[in-house]
Amino acid sequence: MFNWLQHKNYPGFWNTYLSHFKAKKKVELAMTRFVIFDTETTGLTIKEDRILSIGAISVTSNTMDVADSLELYIKQDKFNPKTAEIHGILKDGNIKKIDESEAIIQFLDYIKDSILIAHHAAFDVAILNESLKRMELPKLKNKVLDTGILFKKTNLCLNRDKLYALDELCDVFHLKKHDRHTASGDAYITAIVFMKIIASITEARKISIQDLFFNSNRRGLL
Amino acid sequence: MKNTISERIFDFLKNFPPFHVLSEEQLYTISKNVKVVYLQKDKYIFKSNEKIHNHFYVVKDGAIGIFKEDNGVLVDECDEGDIFGLRALIRKGNYILSAKAIEESMLYSISSELLEGIINTNAQANKFLLSSFIANTQDSYSGENKTSVFGKLENLKKNESNFTEVQSAKYSKHPITCSPNVSIKEAAQTMSAKKVGSIVITNQNKPIGIVTDKDLRTKIATGQFSIEDNVQSIMSSPVITYPENITVAEAQIAMLQHRITHLCITKDGTHDSDLVGILSEHDIVVIHGNNPSVLIKEVKRAKSAIALQYIRSKAQQLLEGYIKQNIPIDFISKVISAITTAITQKSISLALEEMNAPPPVNFSWLAIGSQGRKEQLLLTDQDNALVFENIPSGDYNKTKAYFLELSQKITEKLNIVGYELCPAKMMASNPQWCLSLEEWKQQFNNWITKPDEDKIMLCTIFFDYDIVYGDEQLVDKMSQSIFQSINRYEIFLNFLGLNALKNPPPLSFFRQFLVEQSGEHKDQFDIKARALMPLVDAARLLILSHNIKSFNNTILRFEKLAHIEPQNKDLYLLCIDAFKTLLHFRTQYGLRNNDSGRFINLKSLSKADRLKLKRCFKPIKEIQELIRIRFNLSQML
Numbered sequence: 001m002f003n004w005l006q007h008k009n010y011p012g013f014w015n016t017y018l019s020h021f022k023a024k025k026k027v028e029l030a031m032t033r034f035v036i037f038d039t040e041t042t043g044l045t046i047k048e049d050r051i052l053s054i055g056a057i058s059v060t061s062n063t064m065d066v067a068d069s070l071e072l073y074i075k076q077d078k079f080n081p082k083t084a085e086i087h088g089i090l091k092d093g094n095i096k097k098i099d100e101s102e103a104i105i106q107f108l109d110y111i112k113d114s115i116l117i118a119h120h121a122a123f124d125v126a127i128l129n130e131s132l133k134r135m136e137l138p139k140l141k142n143k144v145l146d147t148g149i150l151f152k153k154t155n156l157c158l159n160r161d162k163l164y165a166l167d168e169l170c171d172v173f174h175l176k177k178h179d180r181h182t183a184s185g186d187a188y189i190t191a192i193v194f195m196k197i198i199a200s201i202t203e204a205r206k207i208s209i210q211d212l213f214f215n216s217n218r219r220g221l222l
Numbered sequence: 223m224k225n226t227i228s229e230r231i232f233d234f235l236k237n238f239p240p241f242h243v244l245s246e247e248q249l250y251t252i253s254k255n256v257k258v259v260y261l262q263k264d265k266y267i268f269k270s271n272e273k274i275h276n277h278f279y280v281v282k283d284g285a286i287g288i289f290k291e292d293n294g295v296l297v298d299e300c301d302e303g304d305i306f307g308l309r310a311l312i313r314k315g316n317y318i319l320s321a322k323a324i325e326e327s328m329l330y331s332i333s334s335e336l337l338e339g340i341i342n343t344n345a346q347a348n349k350f351l352l353s354s355f356i357a358n359t360q361d362s363y364s365g366e367n368k369t370s371v372f373g374k375l376e377n378l379k380k381n382e383s384n385f386t387e388v389q390s391a392k393y394s395k396h397p398i399t400c401s402p403n404v405s406i407k408e409a410a411q412t413m414s415a416k417k418v419g420s421i422v423i424t425n426q427n428k429p430i431g432i433v434t435d436k437d438l439r440t441k442i443a444t445g446q447f448s449i450e451d452n453v454q455s456i457m458s459s460p461v462i463t464y465p466e467n468i469t470v471a472e473a474q475i476a477m478l479q480h481r482i483t484h485l486c487i488t489k490d491g492t493h494d495s496d497l498v499g500i501l502s503e504h505d506i507v508v509i510h511g512n513n514p515s516v517l518i519k520e521v522k523r524a525k526s527a528i529a530l531q532y533i534r535s536k537a538q539q540l541l542e543g544y545i546k547q548n549i550p551i552d553f554i555s556k557v558i559s560a561i562t563t564a565i566t567q568k569s570i571s572l573a574l575e576e577m578n579a580p581p582p583v584n585f586s587w588l589a590i591g592s593q594g595r596k597e598q599l600l601l602t603d604q605d606n607a608l609v610f611e612n613i614p615s616g617d618y619n620k621t622k623a624y625f626l627e628l629s630q631k632i633t634e635k636l637n638i639v640g641y642e643l644c645p646a647k648m649m650a651s652n653p654q655w656c657l658s659l660e661e662w663k664q665q666f667n668n669w670i671t672k673p674d675e676d677k678i679m680l681c682t683i684f685f686d687y688d689i690v691y692g693d694e695q696l697v698d699k700m701s702q703s704i705f706q707s708i709n710r711y712e713i714f715l716n717f718l719g720l721n722a723l724k725n726p727p728p729l730s731f732f733r734q735f736l737v738e739q740s741g742e743h744k745d746q747f748d749i750k751a752r753a754l755m756p757l758v759d760a761a762r763l764l765i766l767s768h769n770i771k772s773f774n775n776t777i778l779r780f781e782k783l784a785h786i787e788p789q790n791k792d793l794y795l796l797c798i799d800a801f802k803t804l805l806h807f808r809t810q811y812g813l814r815n816n817d818s819g820r821f822i823n824l825k826s827l828s829k830a831d832r833l834k835l836k837r838c839f840k841p842i843k844e845i846q847e848l849i850r851i852r853f854n855l856s857q858m859l
Contacts, residue, residue, distance in 0.1 A: 055226065055227075057227060062259065062260050062261075063257050063258065063259045063260070063331070064257060064258035064259075064260075065257050065258075066227055066228055066231060066253070066254060066255065066256045066257065066258065067254060067255045067256075067257075069225070069227055069228075071224055071225055071226060071227075073224070095224050096224070178230060179226055179230060182226055184225070184226035184227050185226055185227075185230075187227075188226075188227050188230070191258075192258075192260065192328070195260040196260065199260065199262045203262065
């Protein structure tokens with residue numbers, strides 16, 4: 001059914017990525033592979049800024065698998081000294097860096113059809129889609145969940161109109177803010193936050209994956 | 223490739239045993255393959271009878287309770303850095319116990335293949351895992367895997383002794399010997415030719431006697447024997463023999479005990495095996511200048527309490543050195559007790575010299591409590607008592623006044639040496655504890671037949687007495703009377719049993735619940751009341767129940783118990799190990815903080831030390847259970 005997407009000019013890795021979505025599986029929440037990820041970027045302007053690094057780790061059945069994680073650093077033409085102060089990635093550091101396209105290839109190979117989780121996911125997805133666009137590829141196909149929105153489904157959320165920063169969720173869940181502002185460190189913390197949110201929601205009632213995608217404002221019906 | 227997450231895990235694991243002994247590469251391999259598990263409160267990790275997972279677990283945050291599913295008894299609590307789920311992996315059977323999060327928790331799960339890699343390549347880590355395995359084995363005494371567990375335990379012990387024991391003493395490997403039928407003159411010529419101070423008389427290379435310079439001086443030069451006499455007529459026989467691996471500490475103790483200066487080293491340590499060397503006091507002195515036999519000689523030469531104080535401070539340095547060298551604690555306590563005894567004896571003779579008259583009747587000076595058990599290592603309060611012969615009532619007041627004055631002088635001298643006066647006045651200078659034999663008998667009989675809480679407490683102090691000075695017969699009579707009273711009133715042992723169970727050991731150092739809740743030592747762990755005394759009390763009770771006299775030392779008591787109750791041997795041996803470890807801890811911390819070592823700040827303990835301490839609680843729990851059953855205490859509680 002995705003045939004119309006398989007443009008003859010699309011490279012092999014993209015077709016491989018798409019092929020993961022072909023089989024329509026009905027998966028239990030407990031069996032679902034979630035990929036929690038974060039990007040560090042040169043700035044917050046989606047059209048102009050670039051991804052510096054991507055950190056990602058998988059969670060299946062409330063268990064994070066460190067062996068199934070990804071940490072990528074991307075070579076830069078553009079360098080913004082202002083944001084370097086936050087993420088600490090230098091233009092020419094010691095860490096092994098790869099081209100943007102190579103990073104995207106590895107990222108797609110890693111995420112497959114998993115559900116993507118990020119804090120304020122819209123930005124991370126948008127900037128990834130921008131990279132894909134530069135490679136003349138369509139947007140990501142994965143389902144995406146935002147921990148900032150998911151949190152509002154829990155009873156721990158006191159103000160559902162508020163936008164919660166990751167640091168604030170760390171406080172709510174009593175997490176130490178290690179390695180903040182590195183992609184992997186934030187992905188790790190987001191993963192813990194995600195597991196805690198899921199636990200908090202499932203504590204109240206049995207839920208399916210679909211329930212997670214419901215609008216937070218409909219918590220009462222969940 | 224950089225991996226921030228596994229670096230963070232690496233940083234956590236490297237602080238905890240057995241990971242701290244792994245190579246960086248080994249630990250990094252593990253860190254890269256950890257799974258991070260999140261658990262809500264009350265969620266199970268595994269349940270008993272469940273098939274084993276391919277993982278064991280390390281607690282990252284939170285707390286995990288290990289339960290017996292059938293009766294819900296909490297067996298263990300694991301907090302940050304603790305490992306669980308290992309036993310089933312090694313055993314390769316289903317889980318016997320259940321593991322449940324008693325708080326919201328994060329765990330690191332580590333695969334069994336990685337574990338096997340560690341076991342096969344890292345001996346130290348292997349040792350740790352095995353020992354924690356054994357400590358976690360609740361039913362190790364009856365467990366179905368007994369053979370394999372104890373097979374490994376033996377290896378472990380071997381490792382441990384290599385680790386803790388001091389190097390073997392260096393002895394002369396070419397002892398000068400002669401046969402028993404040579405003359406004294408010939409023997410002396412050989413000694414002169416070889417420039418040695420001793421010669422061993424051997425028969426087919428088995429040592430049968432020894433002649434030293436001293437023998438030549440005291441037995442020949444005095445004209446007692448002729449130089450043409452057979453060497454056998456003046457040799458000291460039998461000789462004291464030890465095996466080749468004798469340690470410096472052992473040698474010192476042997477020489478102190480037997481009041482000799484030479485030990486024969488034989489193949490298997492008995493008289494009936496080949497002589498391989500001779501170890502002289504001089505050899506020991508060479509090893510380290512500050513040694514106990516020198517100190518004891520100095521004690522004998524001392525002319526004042528101030529001089530004794532100086533010697534005691536040197537003994538303190540000796541103690542520090544021993545603890546640093548990890549010399550077995552029972553050796554250390556023997557040496558320090560010998561010095562303490564010598565100092566006390568000297569204080570008594572100095573005090574006697576100051577008295578205007580000799581004692582009117584025979585008396586004995588008793589060390590009581592920890593000194594009586596020869597377990598006092600640090601300078602703690604003095605606890606002592608005095609017993610004098612029965613006298614006609616007309617002379618009583620005069621006699622008692624004499625001994626009270628004497629005791630006053632002795633305790634003051636001991637105070638100068640550094641043994642502080644007992645705040646509870648458990649001293650012979652207190653008229654209550656300076657009594658005639660008959661009074662002591664009546665007092666003990668009263669304690670035993672009409673026990674209340676205070677009297678039982680006094681029994682636990684005064685039953686552990688050791689004669690330091692004076693008439694041994696008096697003390698024997700006292701002991702006999704105690705046993706007669708106990709035999710007549712056996713329920714006393716049940717009261718003593720109740721007292722022994724007063725302080726149940728903690729399960730773990732989980733959070734704060736076992737530390738002192740208030741007062742000067744808030745948040746500290748009372749190692750004396752919580753861990754040492756339960757063992758001391760248990761050993762005393764059990765040995766009394768067997769009617770055995772003159773075993774006043776906790777380790778010796780457990781050894782004796784292991785001998786007479788082979789069915790409980792394993793437990794008693796574990797108790798000995800626990801007691802040694804605890805005493806070592808107390809001494810180490812006492813030296814570090816320059817106090818009695820009674821209260822330990824848990825935060826200052828390394829994880830390895832915490833685990834080591836924690837392992838001591840299991841045998842305490844078990845021995846208390848044994849006492850509860852044997853003395854039918856469940857009904858009395």
